[in-house]
Amino acid sequence: DAGVTQSPTHLIKTRGQQVTLRCSPKSGHDTVSWYQQALGQGPQFIFQYYEEEERQRGNFPDRFSGHQFPNYSSELNVNALLLGDSALYLCASSLYHLSLNTEAFFGQGTRLTVV
Amino acid sequence: QKEVEQNSGPLSVPEGAIASLNCTYSDRGSQSFFWYRQYSGKSPELIMSIYSNGDKEDGRFTAQLNKASQYVSLLIRDSQPSDSATYLCAAGNTDKLIFGTGTRLQVFP
Numbered sequence: 001d002a003g004v005t006q007s008p009t010h011l012i013k014t015r016g017q018q019v020t021l022r023c024s025p026k027s028g029h030d031t032v033s034w035y036q037q038a039l040g041q042g043p044q045f046i047f048q049y050y051e052e053e054e055r056q057r058g059n060f061p062d063r064f065s066g067h068q069f070p071n072y073s074s075e076l077n078v079n080a081l082l083l084g085d086s087a088l089y090l091c092a093s094s095l096y097h098l099s100l101n102t103e104a105f106f107g108q109g110t111r112l113t114v115v
Numbered sequence: 116q117k118e119v120e121q122n123s124g125p126l127s128v129p130e131g132a133i134a135s136l137n138c139t140y141s142d143r144g145s146q147s148f149f150w151y152r153q154y155s156g157k158s159p160e161l162i163m164s165i166y167s168n169g170d171k172e173d174g175r176f177t178a179q180l181n182k183a184s185q186y187v188s189l190l191i192r193d194s195q196p197s198d199s200a201t202y203l204c205a206a207g208n209t210d211k212l213i214f215g216t217g218t219r220l221q222v223f224p
Contacts, residue, residue, distance in 0.1 A: 015205055033211065041222030042119075043159065046181070056210035092212075101147035101207025105166055109158040 001026055004093045004107035012113045013081050021110045025093030031055075032074040033104065034066060035090040043090055046111040050076050050096050078112075086114045118142060119206050121215035122128045128222055134191040135220050138204030141185065147207030148180055149188045152200045153217065159203055163189060 005024045013019050025032050031050045035043035038065050045058035049068035068074045072093075078085055092104040117141045129135045136150075147166055151159035163178040165171045165187070171178045177190040187206075191198055201217040 035202075035214075040216070042205075042216045043212075045211040045213070048210045050210075058211065088158070099146070101149075101210075101212060103149070103161055103164050104212060105157045105161055106151075 001098050004091055004105050006089075006107035006110050008110060009108065010111045010113075010115060014115055015081055015083060017081050018077065018079045019081060019112060019113075021078075021089050022073065022093075023076070023091030023093075023107055024087075025091075026105050029093040029095050029105075030072050031071065031094045031096045032068060033092045033094070034074070034076045035092065035106075037088040037090055037109075039087075046076070053098045082115045083114050086112060088112075116149070118208075118213045119204055121202075121204050123173045123216060124219040126218055128194050128220070130196060130224050132194050132222075133221070134194045134198065134220055136189040136191075136204075136214055136220065138177065138187045138189075139185055139196040140204075140213070142206065142208055142213070143182075143185065145206040145208050145213075146189045148178070148187045148215045149204075149205040149212065150176075150178060150187075150216075151203040152198075152205055157163050160182055167194040173190065193199060194220075196222050196224055198222050 033048040034046040037043040047057040091107045094104040150163040153159045165178040179188045204215045205212040
């Protein structure tokens, strides 16, 4: 049973560039959430996708956008990269529940460095 | 005020002892609570979930939830050096998880 997979594992980009990160959820899961984790901090919620729609968004600018495909996989896009976007980007997959957060499992993350 | 608060540590315990990790949350609407373990340079790994008041045990781990006090804890019995990691507490708030900054646990032989 494949767990959550993310690609790429590491990425170096220049300020102003754009980046796309990818995530495939755990088998049987239908919901993907993205988090940003800066060094020494806990993960910060970016947004969540279910049924190919953005369900909720954290306190991140519009430079951060996403997409979910019919097979439940997801992409995170960041435009006009800033040095402060350097972080570990985590994808979490779960099974949707209307009123309760179900167990979410993280992929190995993508380490993004902006220079 | 941070929504989920944890003592950053480090918490140092000898091998074989009980490690006690604590977490408080501010949103009374939170209904789901999770503990994740994160080794340096790795992604968080789910170790416990708890949804109702009381204790939940899984092997060497016990999670405790007190919604009236807005308090969640994790006990690790018979601590091993391999338990040395950062432990993240998370509170479920509708579609998202709110994480604390984590407590670093060090288990020394």
